[in-house]
Amino acid sequence: MLEPLFGVLALFPSADALLKAIPQVKERGFTRLEAYTPYPVHGIDEALDLPKSKLGILVFILASLGAICAFLFEWWTSTVSYPLLTAGKAYNGWQAWVPVMLEGTILVGTFTAALGMLFVFNRLPFFGNPMLRSKAVDEITRDKFALVIRPGDGGLDTSAAIAALRAAGGQAIEVVPAPHYRRAGLAWWAKVTAGIGAACLVAGYGTAWAIRTFPTTKPMVEMENQPRLDAQAPDTFFASGRGMQLPPVGTVPRAFMPVLATNxxxxxxxxxxxxxxxxxxxxxxxxxxxxxxxxxxxxxxxxxxxxxxxxxxxxxxxxxxxxxxxxxxxxxxxxxxxxxxxxxxxxxxxxxxxxxxxxxxxxxxxxxxxxxxxxx
Amino acid sequence: MFEATELPLPPAPASKRRRRRRGSDESFPESLRVEPLVQGDASLGKLDDHVRNLSEAKPPRSWYVALAITSLVGLIGVTAVGYMVYEGIGTMGNNVPVVWGFLIINFVFWVGIGHAGTLISVILYLFRQRWRNAISRTAEAVTVFAFVCAMMFPAVHVGRPWLPHWLFAYPNERRLWVNFRSPLIWDVCAVVTYFSVSVLFWYLGLIPDFASLRSRVKSKVKRAVFGFMSLGWVGNARQWLHYEKAYLLLAGLTTTLALSVHSIVSMDFASSMVPGWHMTIFPPYFVVGAAFSGFAGVVLVFAFVRTAMKLENYITMRHMDLLNRTVLFLSCVMTYAYLMEGFTAWFSSDSFNRYIFANYVFGDQWWAGSLTIFFNCVLPQLLWFPKFRRSVPVMVLVSAGVTLGMWLERYTIIVLSLHRDYLPSSWGTYLPTPIDFAILLGSVGIFLTLLLLFLRKMPIIATWEVKADIVHYQTHPSGPMEAEHA
CATH class of the missing domain: 1.10.760.10 (Cytochrome c-like domain)
Incomplete structure (x- = not known):
């Protein structure tokens, strides 16, 4: 009877030792292998037959979408929603939209690359990873290289795996147990819901209190309230007593030719x-x-x-x-x-x-x- | 990169393996060997311990003193900004015609400093320059903190800093949208994109280091924080595969971004009709200027950090040498750009353009243009000498000079162009006030405060990258094939 396990792990002192051990372990018929290293070791993807990362395709598609969305947004705001004439240029002069399109492309592309790598391809965050509970994890992130034999469809013969790893030069061999997942119970969900509810209540009442207590408080009004004369305001400086001065006699507004005929x-x-x-x-x-x-x-x-x-x-x-x-x-x-x-x-x-x-x-x-x- | 051979080489560690590989071949001519980028008896574990100690051990008294001074200076700057916003823009030296004063000079200056991290960690990554590995993390931190300072200035400069969201295109009750034909909105998009991508790139590089700190720091709080920040990273080969792909994609995209950001900042100037601004050379000229000041800033930081934090084995004199060579190269490109600018003005036969360039150097504020040329073109020529490239006092002198010179360059471009435009009746003059200087100093204080906190609280070396280097130099003791991956 085989106990449920994540795999059998062995540590190697160097990347070269790990790379040499992989084919030896493979020869003994173990195919589901995983390697853990403190830095990216080149050549390990070939040794483990890892497929090439498809991240580039995802980034290309989403970055292109970013460019298209930026273009459509600029087109819509500049020509449909709020056509603004600048320097007599056509509303749909796309040349001026290129810089923002470029930034949009890069913003979406970079975030897709980073978040896609973390969330989609590497399934992080993963705090329940059984490797995190292994004794070896501290060594792996420091200076050791680990090889893990994972159980195949028919389970794993632990003693054979240990023997294979030892023969390949592995040290500190350890059997990593499978993770014990517990489904979140009713009490957990109740706690989370109550917590979110309490946070919402505090935020809501806090905001309401702030609005009532400081209804018209405006910060830094000095710069807004500058001494100036409004058009219709009276004024004592000018003899006329008006804020806005009358135009000189005979002034004609632009495009308003006076009608000179008297009847x-x-x-x-x-x-x-x-x-x-x-x-x-x-x-x-x-x-x-x-x-x-x-x-x-x-x-x-x-x-x-x-x-x-x-x-x-x-x-x-x-x-x-x-x-x-x-x-x-x-x-x-x-x-x-x-x-x-x-x-x-x-x-x-x-x-x-x-x-x-x-x-x-x-x-x-x-x-x-x-x-x-x-x-x- | 070709290496000078004037220096005595450290004895190459004996190669244990006899496999014939380029670089590790002992029959390789002695004259072509290079100094390894990792020195001393480095090992993966020792590096790990060193970086962990730096972020865990109680900092020395001098750190607290420095932090107290810088945060006080930063506080003075924030107070000056508050006073300016309360009292009005008249408290600064800005006037008509010099409507862009210290705030925009400082903005362009800090954006320039902020180009260090991306150029070092991204472009040198694409060129497979190994020497970037040890310095990239701190250079990225310099970028992020410089951008925190940079973004402060336009927010204050718009006059009503309580309405910063008006800078962005968002649906609003007035049904107004921003004007996408204006370089100012390009600038907003570029700077915001650059800042978010810099933070993202920085964090991405930190994940494996957080994982390595996670289980070894003693403080429980730090363990929880680092554990959470590492997202449960365990260094699976498959994870590394996607990770490296993401790193490469980010590097490629961010290179485009780094080159575009200062180009777009320069369009704020180049697309206006002010003599001295309206030039097609501006975008590349600004990008080189940004790289120049960024590299000088990084040299300045590392000149102090490498000895203060005992990083001499990882950030060697060869690193400083290579950084200084880059500064020298960029100084030559800057000199060329200045000459071309002058030539364009002369060749345009436009009397205003010719006058404005003569005015930079011989006008009423002649010191601004002349000192710019001295600090940016003349002083860095010292770095032609190998001895000076490896002398800390000289490199501090040169890079501090370049930092000051690049600030003066922006002063020259902004103030000296604006105060003499095409309409002589509107010529004016500009005098900064104490508030201007307090805000500038305050931004330096904020920058240094953030940097000091980073240096003592975070992993300041990308250990997962330097670990690969250590292994590389142990297996290939010395040789010119550094760019090749281990």
């Missing part, structure tokens, strides 16, 4: 629509009309406001003949300067958008009074 009829003669006839202009006009105009003039320009009856002004019906017959320049002047109870929009709508709105108003007029030839 709508004069404007109607002087102002000409500069925009090309494209679908984009109409689409822009629709958008701006719906934002600024539709609230009073209605989406179709009928002049029926969305506002309730307490709003007493009567917006102009844009479908009326007065407006149909008015020139584009006339409407432009009205939008820019305001008319009757309609306020001026020059500060809110850019000149091109005003023209686009007028183009859209014309389209609305046509839509409500379409000649038969428009309909097929």
């Amino acid at each position: 709508p009829d004069q404007g109607g003669k002087a102002l000409v629509d500069p925009l090309p006839v494209t679908a984009r202009v109409l689409e822009r006009g629709r958008q701006q009309f719906d934002i600024h105009c539709a609230v009073c003039h209605d989406k179709l320009g009928t002049g029926k406001p969305w506002l309730d009856s307490t709003y007493e002004a009567q917006p102009t019906d844009l479908q009326s003949s007065t407006i149909r017959d008015a020139s584009d320049g006339y409407l432009y002047w009205v939008i820019s300067k305001g008319f009757a109870s309609m306020p001026a929009y020059a500060a809110d709508i850019s000149p091109n958008d005003r023209w686009a709105i007028i183009r859209y108003v014309r389209a609305l007029e046509r839509s409500q009074d379409a000649p038969a030839r428009d309909v097929k």
Whole structure:
């Protein structure tokens, strides 16, 4: 009756002695051999017929995935999620993404190599390794070389193994018993669960206490609270008493040419629509009309406001003949300067958008009074 | 690597085995023999005991004194950072136009020092240079600690160090992403990757050493910690097979990383339009500079460590000689880079570019550029002499000079370029404040504190690598075939 055992172990004083012993032990019919050495001994993998490590394949696959993921992430953030125009470069200019792709590849590759070696190929951590309980383990990690005969399918003849190892020059021969694994019992799981639960409770109540005790405490505020003047704040330094100074008389904001005509009829003669006839202009006009105009003039320009009856002004019906017959320049002047109870929009709508709105108003007029030839 | 033969060779131990192998052949010409990298009556067990004693024995009084001083200096630096962040950036010398002051100089400086470990343990590993084995562990520690210091500076420099996560691309309520077209985000990715990979590589090398310390240290706490850190490593031949493969793969990948990190740091400069920065030579020039300062830093560390910790048998004068040769070689490459930089400026026919380079050496802060050239190009020429390569005072002088010179080089590049840009109306000047110096000194204090703790608490030599060397020199007493594996 053979007792359950991990193997029979013998120590050798040098790597050469170990390498010589391996074929001798093999000759006696023992095939499941394991060697333990204090440093990597070259040639031992051939002696033991160890297959080559496949770690390289794993690293190649995952490192390539790292590169692809980095590329896709950069592409998605730079062109889809948050397109940011920098120096007039195309959103999808991939050349600038290469450095981060390289770092991503290396980060994933190196961690795959290290963790894959430890966890996947070497099955570490393994604190239950029966070798750790052997007397020889301290010698192996120091200066001795061990050969272990593991039991094959039919078990192991311990005395024959001991004889073979002794014949090959092995010393300090020892029979390493098999590990006694115990399944984790209910009590163990209860302890672990209780421990994790207690840690969660402490962390949760601790955080809640900290948030309540220091609700608005901000560290190092001195650098944030710097003396400065906000745009709308009053100020005693300037004679005007304002924080933000008024621009000099006659200042014109960029892209906002002032309308010089003094009445709508004069404007109607002087102002000409500069925009090309494209679908984009109409689409822009629709958008701006719906934002600024539709609230009073209605989406179709009928002049029926969305506002309730307490709003007493009567917006102009844009479908009326007065407006149909008015020139584009006339409407432009009205939008820019305001008319009757309609306020001026020059500060809110850019000149091109005003023209686009007028183009859209014309389209609305046509839509409500379409000649038969428009309909097929 | 060819070896000079001017030194008396130690008697080669008699080879017990008569097998004819290259290197162990006794008919090998005497003139081609090299000094072994392991000296004295070394054995695997003795090495083990020595390394264990260093991490277990009570440190000498001088260690405690040194630790007290360095941690105090580090604390002063941390206090200075706290004061600066509380009071405002005005406490430092930064201004417009010199918006990058000491903080960025120190960042680039420490990143450079941090290239020592990877270059020594990774690139020399790929080149199968045996002399890296004894020094790689401490060099890797230098890398990790230098990066701890380096990463502090950008975090402080961004102005609001309580929001460091804004440096990274993470989903947020503002639906903003970082700008991947900016070299600054490449820099963040490169530095963070380099730091994590350095720590990983360091830990991977430590696993077999933790296993060897696991059962021999006396303190129960240490036994538990080392046992846990070794992950139950037992040195199975199959484990070693995968381990060496992983080590090789990491070495290959980390080489690419080491060369890319300082290239990317240099792009922070090269991709801007400042005269003196906007040059294609910057990436290779920065990588060489980093290697140069890194090797000098390692020489400086080992000049003290090898005698203080009685490692002369494992880190021999030949190791120092080889390190010093590398410093000399890199100094020559640096000199070439400086000359090419000057040539590019002259050849560009751009008056601003020409002016900025003349200004480095002859301008209002002429000492920065001139001392850079003296420390980095002139002083290391001493190392042409074999006697000086093996003299501790000279190597300390040279490598301290190089360390200072490389810091001054970054000062020259950053301050002297920024304070004279293309718009003469915005020219300014720069004067560092005591806070600047306190932060710089503090980073040195933090670095040395971490290094001192490492030297007395961790296995400072990769014993599993040096053990292979010991066996190699016992079986092949001397010969030029060092690169061949045992």
